[in-house]
Amino acid sequence: MKTNNSMKTKILWAAPLAALALVLASFTLLKPEKKAKKTFVLVHGAWVGKYAWDKVKPLLEKDGNKVIVFDLPAHGDDQTPLGEATMDNYVKTVSAYINKEPGKVVLVGHSLAGMVITQVAESIPNKIEKLVYLSAFLPQNGQFVLGIPDPNSLFGPNLVLSADKSSATIKPEAIVPIFASDCSDDIKKMVVERHRTEPLQPFTAKAAVTEANFGRVPKYYIETLKDVGVSTNLQKQMVAANGHVVKVFTIDSGHTSFFAKPTELAGILNSL
Template sequence: MKSIKETLKQNFLKVLVLSLVFTSAFARNNFNNDAPKHKTFVLVHGAWQAAFVWDEVKAQLEKQGHHVIAVELQGHGKDQSALADATLDNYVAKVTAAINSVDGKVILVGHSLGGAIITQTATKVPGKIEKLVYIAGFVPPTGKSLNDLAKQDPNPGITPELLVLPPDYSTVTFANPEVNIPELFLKDGSKQQKELMVKNLKPEPTAPMGTPLQYDPKVFAGLDKYYVYTTQDRAISYTAQQQMVKAAGITKTFTIEASHSPFVSKPAEVVTILLNLTK
């Protein structure tokens, strides 16, 4: 028979082993909880811009291990699609394809015109949307277009006398882009940033901006939504942004003291906000 001493020794060893196993498991779980949660961001640019405006934000997010897709809309940037392909439905289809190209949910981000696009897209594939983020973005209610909201801006910066349209009204651009683009979109940007945006300017298709959105308000209400205000904005006034946020029922907001394109002029601030949404 075992002595009392041997029995106590064996029991002590069992307790010690169990304690080590529990501690190891706890450490693994704690490490996993503290590990960064890598996300997929889908970024949608606005009018008179293209995917290149997200370059710095994309690079910084990728350094943190996140997957980033910057969508190039039809007729913008390097995309050579025919003007007829630049429709709201086709924009939405392209963003949807980007979302469906990855497993799991995404954080969908839209700027300016991109706000209208992500609104329509997210309500079509709500199960794929983790968070919906507007950066100085339009948020049209169903049945309304971007143009409808733009007309309600009490302090519009983009006025008819600044614009040039062809006889068929298929596109719109600026009469003096070297002045208008920096003033309206990148007042706080560097000389190099302003020149890059002017250099990449292409006439903007008008049809998507005049097309009313069609979606289920209940689906939209159920999405996790955020808005980033740009208080020095001259393209969409801060007041107009506040009006849209209130009407859309968005309660979670951030503020950047910047002009219309903070992802160019202040990318670190935009990245900080987006990283906060991954926690």
Template sequence: MNGLLRNVLRFGTMISAAALMSSALPGCGGGDGDGGTSGGGSQGEGKNTYVLVHGAFVGGWAWDKVVPLLEAGGNEVIALDLPAHGEDETPLASASLQAYTDAVVAAIDGASRPVVLVGHSMGGIVVTQAAEQRPDKVKTLVYLTAFLMKDGQSLNEEWADDQGAEIKAYAVPSDDGTSLSFKEGWAENAFCQDCSPEDIERLESHLREEPAKPFGEPIHVTEEGWGSVPRVYIEALKDLAISPAEQKSQYTALPCERVISIDAGHAPFLTKPQEVADALTSL
């Protein structure tokens, strides 16, 4: 087993949850009223593999509250650290959209079945590229308040027009432009204004410099690849990092099979983990 795959799979835990329903899903006209908490996963049969991809400024640890809620009956969950994030020791200079994608593809290839691929925030561009490379191995693609973009777009381009993204006021580029960090107050005022003091402390204690290069790299997708994978959007109605208006504009431009609404800020995996887990198991 190569080092990358070992690093990915060491976060995996065999878990059980209800199977995702394979029936047709409603169109993207608006959010589900119950935030995906109707408990569809509690009655499902079968097993799934969930690959959970974090966003910028966090690591695989961000899913720690969600993973145990999915633990119920034999499903596989992989919550990996992207390169230069979490405990991964990749140098900042080596972080790129392709490096991120390679890590996720390794997780997909190591899974025992087609996966439910979930991306949060910046992780949206990563799961998009991974699905483009492995469309036959992705059962459902889930964007959790994440960047859902068209071919040729970069995260920087998409984010630039989001007037409601208050967290941009806290972002500080390094002198050489290779990384980003945050000013004091970023977590409680913009990233997770609805977090507990304990969660704020955890966010701040895990903060690392964020590689800037992947933000400027355009995605490249096709209808035959990424476009052939069923996709779902989970919007966060109080998000100050990707505004609700921006989220809606993205899933309107690229319609999904379903939109689920959670009344939370940018980190519902911390503040509303049960609703996130219920949403994933209700699809």
């Protein structure tokens, strides 16, 4: 009789347990998968260094992503001579960091670095998951920065050229209006204190891209709506001329959204 009671108990519990198993299985199937974490390579633009990403990097890392930042030659704390700070060396520097990674990366370029990430994508397209242009130059084949008209930019009128015209600084009174007009006082102070002479060879380097390489890498653009560096009008023109931008995002900031609105910027990058 004890054996029969035991069997009855098992039978009584079998149906509810089976139903519970079905419910749990259904819940598992419906539960959304966690978004895969990414490797971001963030490339700063002219007249700044890797410190440009100091506020954005920890926000991306907080979400589990890997974030790689560095100084381009002759920028930030890098002491490369100005004469060696060429577009080719920029591209080699960025490519070297990317090639150390086992998989593909999301490559982000700000301002002048739009030209840099363009050439990197042409060189190693199989290593780039996405290209992200942050208020950056998005060139067509044969274009170069100084050859792209931007009448609404404050860069041109405020350049102070070296005697041989191989490098330039920005007039002191224009540094904050261009780089930090909508930023905190500590950022305004920093951009003035850390301003360095900028090599101009990369501004004259022509983009050399093909549809077979650069053309097949997915591109995203983040427009900055109060930009007087790379003006908002020029940003829109470049996006329209490219014709292959997957999606355009906007941030209501000046030229340096990584200083002014890092949380919003990190949110956009993390959504890609």
